[in-house]
Amino acid sequence: MDQQIPLTYVVGSSHSGSTLLALLADEHPQIASVGETAVKPRIRREGRTANQLCSCGATLAECVFWQQIFADVSSRGVPFDVRHWSTEYRIETAGCTHF
Numbered sequence: 001m002d003q004q005i006p007l008t009y010v011v012g013s014s015h016s017g018s019t020l021l022a023l024l025a026d027e028h029p030q031i032a033s034v035g036e037t038a039v040k041p042r043i044r045r046e047g048r049t050a051n052q053l054c055s056c057g058a059t060l061a062e063c064v065f066w067q068q069i070f071a072d073v074s075s076r077g078v079p080f081d082v083r084h085w086s087t088e089y090r091i092e093t094a095g096c097t098h099f
Contacts, residue, residue, distance in 0.1 A: 032065075050082040 012018030026033035039049050050061035060066050061082050073080040 010018050010021060012021075022033040025031045034055075039052055043049060043052065050059060052060050054060055054063040054066060056063055056065065058064070070081045
C-alpha cells in the first residue's frame with residue numbers, strides 16, 4: 001500500500017516571506033523544503049536543466065532526492081523529469097510574459 005505524504009505548495013511574490021517560511025519549515029525533522037524549484041525558461045529552452053545544481057551539490061539529473069521524486073510523479077502519469085520541469089506560474093506568448 002502506498003503511503004500518502006502530505007504536500008504543501010507555497011507560492012509567494014518577491015519579498016513576501018516565502019523564503020523565510022521555507023527555511024523555518026526545513027528545520028523540522030519531518031519536513032523537506034525544496035525551496036524555489038523553477039528553472040528559468042531560457043535555461044529550459046537551451047536544454048541545460050539537467051546541469052542545474054540541487055542544494056545538495058549534485059546536478060538535478062544526478063540528485064538522488066530528485067530522481068526519487070521524478071520516478072514517483074512519473075509513475076502517477078505526470079511526465080516530470082529534467083526535460084519536463086516547470087513550476088512557474090507565468091504564461092509566455094510571443095514577445096510577452098504575463099505573471
